[in-house]
Amino acid sequence: MAxxxxxxxxxxxxxxxxxxxxxxxxxxxxxxLFQANNISELLKDQKFEAIYSxxxxxxxxxxxxxxxxxxxxxxxxxxxxxxxxxNWEGLYxxxxxxxxxxxxxxxxxxxxxxxxxxxxSVRELASRMVEIYQKINRAHPNTAQVLVVAxxxxxxxxxxxxxxxxxxxxxxxxxxxxKPFFLEMPLELKPTAR
Numbered sequence: 799m800a801x802x803x804x805x806x807x808x809x810x811x812x813x814x815x816x817x818x819x820x821x822x823x824x825x826x827x828x829x830x831l832f833q834a835n836n837i838s839e840l841l842k843d844q845k846f847e848a849i850y851s852x853x854x855x856x857x858x859x860x861x862x863x864x865x866x867x868x869x870x871x872x873x874x875x876x877x878x879x880x881x882x883x884x885n886w887e888g889l890y891x892x893x894x895x896x897x898x899x900x901x902x903x904x905x906x907x908x909x910x911x912x913x914x915x916x917x918x919s920v921r922e923l924a925s926r927m928v929e930i931y932q933k934i935n936r937a938h939p940n941t942a943q944v945l946v947v948a949x950x951x952x953x954x955x956x957x958x959x960x961x962x963x964x965x966x967x968x969x970x971x972x973x974x975x976x977k978p979f980f981l982e983m984p985l986e987l988k989p990t991a992r
Contacts, residue, residue, distance in 0.1 A: 802934065803844065803945045803980050804953050805864075806973040807857040808833040816890050819830065819949075820883030825855045833976035834863040834961065841978065842867035847942035850934060852878035852949060860976065863949040877930040880949035908963045912982025920955060921963055928954040957981075 808830030812819050826834060846868050851861035853874040861872050886894055895902040905912040907989075921976040938944050946953075954968035960981065973979070 805978045807860040809975040822889040834860045837976045838864045849945045851947040876903040877926040878948040881923045884914040
């Protein structure tokens with residue numbers, strides 16, 4: 799089983815402004831670049847066997863900065879992307895109830911299974927995160943250290959899947975930008991309380 803360092807990308811301007819990013823390809827802001835350089839220094843002595851990253855710029859740029867100390871090929875995988883938020887992307891969170899009242903009510907009543915128009919549900923996000931998790935475990939079965947750079951909700955959802963937590967708990971587990979956490983990943987996932 800792999801020993802994985804999970805890391806949310808550095809900060810973006812949309813993080814600061816309170817806009818939903820989803821699959822929109824936003825780059826790091828100055829603070830995000832500072833955070834990525836800082837975490838790169840903190841992780842420079844880690845013996846990573848591999849680095850995986852979402853293909854979105856904010857995550858991939860963070861991985862590239864960290865990789866200056868490791869010189870590994872970065873494995874891009876779009877399954878590590880944030881939840882696809884469809885036509886809600888680029889909007890302020892506080893705008894959505896007014897602009898999409900029915901959709902917001904549906905989402906509020908069932909945030910796990912509601913597919914946002916043009917996007918995906920949290921359950922669909924969880925499914926692809928489990929796929930990439932299993933791929934990483936198969937590729938690195940012998941307690942190797944692996945870095946995975948992705949996004950707040952996508953990583954929180956995977957954390958729930960690994961630990962058998964209800965997926966709604968992911969909303970309480972959102973990770974800070976560029977703050978790593980390590981998990982020894984079991985080969986078998988615990989049954990999720992769905």
